[in-house]
Amino acid sequence: MSNRRMVASGAPKPINQGVTLKRLLSYLGRNKSLLFVVICLSALSTLGGLYTAYAISPVITIIEQGLKGIISRSEVTVLLARQLSFLAIIYALEILMSYLAARLMTKLSQRTVYSIRQEMFEHTSRIYVKYHDQTSHGDLMSRFTNDVDLIQEGLSTAAASMVVNAMTLVGTLGYMIYLSGTLSVVTLIVVPILSLISRTIVRYSRRYARQQQIALGALNGYIEESVEGQSVMQLFNHEVDSFEEMKRLSGDYRNKMKLAQITSSMMFPLMQNINNINYALVGIVGGYLSIFKGLGIGPLGAYVNMTRQLGRPINMLANHYTILQSSLAASERVFELLDWAKESVSEEDIEATDVVGDVIFKNVVFGYDSEHIVLNDVSFWAKSGQKIAFVGSTGAGKTTITNLISRFYDIQKGEITLDGMSIYDIDRYSLRKNISM
Template sequence: MEDNMAGPSGIPGMRGPGGGGRANMRAKAERPKNMKNTILRLLGYMSETKAQLIVALIASMLSTLCNLAASYMIRPIINTYILPVDGSSGNPQGLFMAVCVMAVVYAGSFVGMYIQMRLMLSVSQSALRRMRHDLFTHMKDMPVRFFDTNSNGDLMSRYTNDIDAVGEMMNNTIVQFIAGIMTLIGTLSMMIYTNIWLALVTFVMTPVMIKAGRFLIKRSRRYYAMQQESIGRLNGYIEETITGQKVVKVFNHEEKAIEEFREYNNDLKDKQINAQFFGGIMGPVVGNLGQVNYSLTAMLGGIFCVLKGFDVGGVTIFVTYARQFSRPVNELSSQMNTIFSALAGAERVFGVMDMDTEAVSGRTGEIMPVRGDIEFRDVTFGYNPDRIILKDISLKASKGQKIAFVGSTGAGKTTITNLLTRFYEIQSGLITIDGRDIRTIDKDELRKNIALVLQDTHLFTGTVMENIRYGRPDATDDEVRQAAMTANADYFINRLENGYDTMLEKDGSNLSQGQRQLLNIARAALSKAPILILDEATSSVDTRTERQIQDAMDRLMAERTTFVIAHRLSTIRNSDSIIVLEHGSIIEKAHMSSFLQITADIMSCIQAGRFWDKVL
C-alpha cells in the first residue's frame, strides 16, 4: 500500500528491520489480567472430550487408591510378620504372601497411571488441535487493519511458541496435577486416620509451603508474561529482517541489524533469567520445606513409639505418607515454569481470539447481478481519527467505465480502493454500488463482485492451475485455461516443465516478476467480477513485459467498471477519465480525450519551438 497507515495495535510489534518497535520492547509488560479465566478456558477446551477425561480421572483415582493402599500395607506387614507386636518371632511365609499381594496392588496403580497418561495425552492434543483451529478461524476473519498494524512474526509466535507452551503443560503438567491433587487428598486422609497428632505437623507445615509458593508464584507469573511478549517481538524482528534481507544487504545494514537483534536478544535473555529463576527455585524451596516436614514427623513418631507405645509399623507408614505428601507439592512446584509459560502463552492466544472480527453487517443472500455503477459521496476517512487521509471525496463511475487515479505518493489513491472493498470503514459520507450503500451489503457478497490486481503479487504453494483457480474455486480446467489466455499467460505456462501442473514455490520464486503478475491477472479474469481494481499493476516490470500485461489488462477491463491506480501514462491511456488526488482531496477531474488533447498540444508546441507560449 502506498498510503501511510497507522493505527492502534492490539498486539505489541514493530515495523521493519530498522527497529521501530524498540520503544515497545522497553515498555514494562503487564501481568496476566485474569489467570482464573485463562485456566477455565483451557479446561473448557479439554472438557469437549468428556468421556476420555472422565475415564482418565477414574484411572487416576484408581492409581492413587492402589498406591495409598499398598503403602498402608507396610503397617500390618511390619507389625504381623517382621516385628510382631505380641513379641512372637517373624513369619517368612506370611511375609512372602503379603509382599506378593502388595506387588499386585502396586501393579494396579501402574495400570491406572498408564491409562491416565494415555488418555490425557489424547485429551490434551485434541484440545490443542481445537485451539489452533479456533485461532486460525478467528484470525482469518480479522480486519485488514489488524494485519497492517501487527508484526507477522509476532502473530506466528501465537501458533508456535505460545501454543507449544500450552501443549507442554497439557501433555505433562496436567497429568501430574490431577495425580498430585488426588495423592494429597488421599495421603492427608490416611495421615489423619493413622495418627491425628502427627498429622498436625503436616497441617502446620502446609500453610508455610503454600505461602512460600504464593510468594514465588506472584513474581513468576509477571516475568513469564514478559518473557512470552519478548519472544513475540524477537520473532517479529527475525521474520522482518529475513524477509527484507536484500534491502539489508544493499544498504550495508548488516552491522546495524546485528546490533538491533542483540538488543532484542538481550532483552529476552534478561526476562528469561528472571522467569526461570523464580520458577526454578520454587521446587527446591518447597522441597526443602517438605524435608523439614518429613524430619519433624520422623522425630515425633520415634518419640511416640518410646513414650506412648505407638507401633513401629504406624511410624513407618506415616513417614512414608509424609514423603508422599511432599512429593506432589514438590513436583508441581518444579513445573511452575512450564505452567506460567503456558498460561502467559494461552493469554496471548486468547487475547487475539477476544478481539473483534471484521463486521459482516448487511443483508444476507445474493446481490447478483451487479451492474457496476459506483458513487463516492462526500467520503471522509482516516486510518487514525486524528489524521484524515481523504477529505470529502465525491466521484461517480458508470458501468464499464475506466477511472484512473493519479497523484503523488500518499495522496490517498489506494485508500479509495480500500474503502470500496470495505477493508476499512469510512468515518462519514456514502459509497454506493448500483445505488445501494455498501455498508448494507454482506462483505463476502460485496467482494465476490470485485477483482483486485495489486503491485505486490502473491502466489500460494501449489500448481499454476490451483493458483489461477483461487479467483473462483468452482471453475473448470477449461475456464482456467481461458482466463490464462485472456491474461496473455497461456503461452509461457505451456512452456513450463509441467505446464499448468507446474508447482510454484516460495511465492512463485521460480517465475519472473512479469509472469507472476500475469497469473494474478488471470486469477482476476477467472473471477468474472464486474468491478476491477488495478493498483500499480505494471510498476515493477520492464517496458516489454508491461506491454504484455497492458494488453491482458485491456481485455480484462472490457465491460467492467475499473479503477486504475498508476503513475505511468501508458497504463491509463485507455481510461475514460482521470482523477488527480493531492493531500487526500480531488484537485482535478478530466476526460481522457481532453487529457490527450492537452498532451498533443504541448508536444506540437515543443516541436514548433513554442512550448513556453503554450504554457503561458
Template sequence: MHRGPGPRGFGGVKDKPKNFKGTLKRLLSYLGPSKYQLIIVFFAAVLSTVFSIVSPKYLGKATTKIFEGLMAKMQNVPGASIDFSYIGNILLLLIGLYLFSSLFTYIQQWIMAGVTQKTVYVLRKEVDEKLSRLPLKYYDSRTHGEILSRVVNDVDNISNTLQQSLTQLISSFVTLIGVIVMMMTISIPLTLIVVLTLPLSFVITSFIIKRSQNYFAGQQKALGNLNGHVEEMFTGHQIVKAYGKEKDSIRRFNQINADLYDSGQKAQFISGIIMPLMGFVNNIGYVLVSVVGGIFVTKRTIAVGDVQAFIQYARQFSQPITQASNIANIIQSAIASAERVFQVLDEKEEVQDEHFETISEFKGEIRFEHVSFRYKENEPLINDLNIEVKAGQTIAIVGPTGAGKTTLVNLLMRFYDVQKGKITIDGIDIRDLKRQNLRKRFGMVLQDTWLFNGTIKDNIAYGKDGATDEEIIRAAKAARADHFIRTLPDGYETVLNEEASNISQGQKQLLTIARAILADPNILILDEATSSVDTRTEIVIQKAMDELMKNRTSFVIAHRLSTIRKADLILVMNHGNVIEKGTHEELLAADGFYADLYNSQFRDYGRKTG
C-alpha cells in the same frame, strides 16, 4: 518488505495477566465438551493413586513382621523365626497393587492425551478463523512474527501444560487426601506434625507465584518480539545486506534476546526456588516425624513398621505439594499464553454483513460521495472526496507518496470502511454488499507481488477455482509470461520457494498479472503493476493490460505517468483530496500540479540519459 510499524511490533511493555482467574476459567471452559472423558481420567487417577497409597501400609506390615522376628531371635525366644510365607504374600500383593496403579496411570494418560489435543485443536481452529475475520488494520499494526507467536508458540504452550499438568494436579490432589487419611489411621499426633507444615508450604508457593507471574508474561511477549524480528530480517535479508545493516540487525536481535533472557531467567529462577524451599520445609517435617516416631516406638505406642510406613507417607504427602509448586510456574506461563491467545479472539472484527444486496446486472459505475476517512483519530487523510466513474472507464490515480492513492483502493475493496459519506457500485452502497461477493468482482495486481510456495501453475490458478490447464496457459500467454515459464527446467510445474526468490522480480509480476487475467474480474485495480519490470517488458505487458481492461472499469495507480496517458480520466491526489481531474491532454493544458509532475519526470529522465 513492510511488516507493520516497528515500535508497536517489536517493543512494548511486558504485560502482566490482567485477570488470572478469569483467563483460567475461560481456558478450562474449553474442556467442557470432554467432561465425561475427564470424569474417567479423574477416577483412573483416583484408582491409580489409591493402589499406590495403600502399598506403604502393607510394606510396613512386612517390616514389622521382620522386626518382630529379629527381636525374638535376639531375645532367644523359643521357636522364634521370621515368617517368610507372610512376607511373600505381602510382596505378591504389593506387586499386584503397583501393576494396577501403573495400568490406571496409563489409562488416564492415554485419555488425557486425546482430550488435550482435541481441546487445542478447537482453540487453534478458533484462532485461525478469527484471524480471517479481523480487519486489515489489525495486521497493519503488528508484525507477522508477533501474530505467529500467538498462533503457534502460545497455543503449543497451552497444549503442553494441559497434557502434562492437568493429570498431575488431579493425582496430586487425590494423593494429598489419600495420604492424610492413611496417616491418620496410623497416628493422629504424627499426622498433625506433618499437616502443620502445610500452611508454610502454601505461603511460600503463593508468594513466589505472585512474583513470577509478571516475568512469565514478559517472557512470552519477548518471544513474540524475537520471532517478529527474525522473520522480518530473514525475509528481507537481501535488503539488509545491500544497505550494510547486518550490525544494526544483530544489535536489535541482541537487545530483544537480552529482554527474553532477562524475563526468562527471572521467571525460571523465582519459580525454581520453590523446589529447594519446599524441600527445606519437608525435611523439617521429616526430622520431627522421625524423632517423635522413634519415641513412640520406644514407648510401644506404635509399631516400627508403622513408623516406616508413616515416613513414606510423609514423603508422599510432600510430593503432591512439591509437584503443585513445580507445576505453578508452568501454569503461570500457560495462563500468560492463554491471555495472549484470548486477546486475539477478543479483537474487534470487521462489521458482519447481516443484510446485503446483490447486483444482478453488473455495470461497474462507481461513485465516491462526500467520503471522509482517517487511519488515526487526529490525522485526517481523506476529506469530503467526490468521484464519479462511469462503467468501462479507465481511471488513473496519481500523486505524491502519502497522497491517499492506495487508501482509495482499500476503501473501494472494503479493507477499511469509510467514516463519513459512502461509496456506491451501480447505485448500491458497498456497505450493503457482502464483502466476499464484493471482492469477487475485483482483480488486483499490486506493486508488492505475493506468490506462495507451490508450482507456477498453482500460483496462476489461484485466480480461479477449477481452472483448466488450457485456461492457465491462455492467461500466461496474455500476460506475456508463457515464454519465460517454458524456459524453466520444469515449465509450469516449476516449484516456487517461500519468497519466490528462484525467479526474478519482473517474472513474479508477470505471474500475478496472469493470475488477474485468469480471474476475469469486473473491476481491475492495478497498483504500480508494471513498476518492477524493464521498459521493454512494460510495453508488452501494457498491451496485454489494454486488452484486459476493455469493457471493464479499471483503477490504475501509477507513479510513471507515461503509462497512464490513455486513461479516460486521471485523478490527481494530494493530502487525501482530488485537486485536479481530466484527461492527460486536459491536465497538461491546465499547466497545474499534474503538468509539473509529468514534466519533472521527463526532465529527470533527460538528465539520466543525456
C-alpha cells in the same frame, strides 16, 4: 447510510489467569468421555499409590509381633507372604493405571491442540485487517507454533501430573490425619508456609513468563521480516542497523527468559527443603510419641513413609509449575488472537450483481483510531470506466481509500456507495469479488 455499519477495532480485553485456565479447560471438556476415563484412571492410580505407602504399617506390625513372640515364625512367614503378594498386585495395577492415564491424556491433549489450531486458522482468515496491520507475520507464526506447542506440553505433561499429584496430596493428608492427629498438626503447620511461598512465586513467575513469550514473538517477527527483506536491506546499506536491532531484541528475550526461569525454578528447591524440615520434625515428635505415649511402631513407620509421600506430590507440583505457567502465558497470547472481532456477516446483506462501477464518497471521515484521522470530510465521484489516480505523500490516505472501498475498514462518518447502494448493505465477500486490486 445503512444503520448496520459498525466501527469495530477488534481489540481484545485483558485476560487474567483464572479466566485463561477456565477457557483452556473448556477445550478439554469437548472430549468429556475421554476426559472422564483419564480422571478415573488417575484416581485409581492415586489410590494404589496411597495404599502402597500405608501398607508398610501392617508389615512392620507383623514383624514386631513375631519378634515379641506374639505369633509364631511360620505365621509371620505366611502373613508376610500374603501381604507382600497383595502389595505386588497393587503395584502392578498402579503402574498399568498410570500408563493408561498418561497415554490417554496425551491423546486428549493432541485432540485439544488440534481444535485450538484449527480454530485459530479459521479465525485468522475472518479477522479484521487491522490485526494484520498491527501484528508482524513472525509474531503471528509464533502464536501458531511456539505458543500452541507450549499449550500441548502443558496439557500432556503438567496438567495431567498436577491432577494426579493434587489427588495424592489430599489423599495422603487424609491418611495422615487418620493415623495420628497429633503428628498431623506438626505436618499442617508447614502448609501455610508452602502456600505463602507458592503464591508469591506464582505472582512474579506468571508475569515474567508472559513477558518472555511476547519478547519471543517480537524476535521471531523481526527475523521473519529481515529474511524476507534481505535484498532491500543490503540495497540501502542497512546491515549495521539491522544487526543492532537484532542484538537488542535478542538481548531483551534473553533477559526476559532469564527472569522467568530464575523465578519459576525457585519453587522446587524451596518446597523440597521445607519438606525435609517437616520430615525431621515428624521423626522427632513421632519418636517421642512412640516412647512415651504408646504410638505403635507400625503406624509410626507408615506415618513417616506418608510424610515422604507427602513431599513427592508437593515437589512434583512445584516442578511442573514452570511448564504450566509457560503454557498459561502462551494460552493468553492464543486467546488474545481469538478474541479479535471477525468481520461481521449479516443475513440482510445482499449480493452484488450486475455491477456497473460507480463509486461515490460522501463526506467520509476515517481514522485508524479516534485520535488520528486520516480522511476528513472526503467526497468524490468515480464514474464507471474512468481512470483515476490518487497522488499524495506517504500517509496521505491513498491506500486507505482503496481499503475502505473493499470494506477492510469501517468509516466513522459519511457514506460510500457502489452504483447508488451503500457498500454496508452489500455482502462484503460479494463486494470484493467485483474489485480488482
